[in-house]
Amino acid sequence: MAPEDGDYEIGVAGDDGMRLFLDGEKVVDDWTTGAERYHGVKRRLKQGERLSVRIDYYQGGGERSLRLTWRRPAELRAAAKLAQAQRDLIVSTYLPKGADWYDFWSNERHAGGKTVSRPAPLEILPLYVRAGSIMPMGPAVQFATEHPEAPYEIRIYPGADARFTIYEDDNETYAYEKGQRATYDLVWNDQARTLSVGARQGSFPGMIQKRQLNLVLVAPGKGAGAQSAPVDRQILYDGEPKVVRF
Incomplete structure (x- = not known):
């Protein structure tokens, strides 16, 4: 009733x-x-x-x-x-001065030194990325050793020079303490619009010898949020240095 x-x-x-x-x-x-x-x-x-x-x-x-x-x-x-x-919840965030900042979810660019506000429903945590940053991203996985061969999406946030060191190990043991690990540098030259991928340093058993790198130069509405973005450049990294121009 x-x-x-x-x-x-x-x-x-x-x-x-x-x-x-x-x-x-x-x-x-x-x-x-x-x-x-x-x-x-x-x-x-x-x-x-x-x-x-x-x-x-x-x-x-x-x-x-x-x-x-x-x-x-x-x-x-x-x-x-x-x-x-x-839906109506608005969150304000202070962005430090000295750099521009990108809203991760929209790639709207903001000058530093001021407070910005945006809606923040439950599924969105306000997140801002400094101009002159490199952000590697991978697939959603359930555990660390799932899909070790998956491509990396390399997002470049222009506006200043940037550097990021990729670190890899077996994601499972303490062998890295014995030197079983590998690194290589990603260096963005903002004026020249180039990304330099350095030579691989080190190795470990089971290391992926060749990995696809999907390079994305972010812009408003492009390369935003957690989903994969359209690729600007694609390279197969084999441990040797490479330079990619945009």
Whole structure:
């Protein structure tokens, strides 16, 4: 029985096959085997109105999970208000003077020595990168030794000269303490618009001998955020020095 007038969210969460019927109408039909998931529908009810509910379920194997869920209008309004507050959250950050700074999420460039503000919903942490920086990035992995051969995305934030030293080891043991590691330098010349990749120093068992480097010269709207960016230059680094011009 509905305790108040308004829109309700009624759903079913579970694994494997499930169907949900409201007043005889089939509103959820997911008759497949799989991990736990949720399906919900909105239904407007008047206070005191009754709604018949029926659930069909089959267990495909393994554990069994099935829950009927519902949220009242007041709960939905509170959730919407919270979501709006999160979207509207504004965070101010002071950027040190002496350099320009790029917003990591948009690559909007700001002069240093002032405070800037931006929206900061839950999925975005305000992050600013100094002009004259090199930021290597790799794929999202579950553990350190997953996809050791993956390309590196090398993001260059122009505006000043920059240097970064790539460090590699086996990502698993303490062999680096015995010198089993490798390094090479990335040097950006802002005036010449060149990236110099230095000779590899050192080695270790299992080292990737040739690695693809995807070079990205960031600009507003390009090379922003955590996703891979369109590549400006691509090289196969084999340990020998290289110079790339932009």
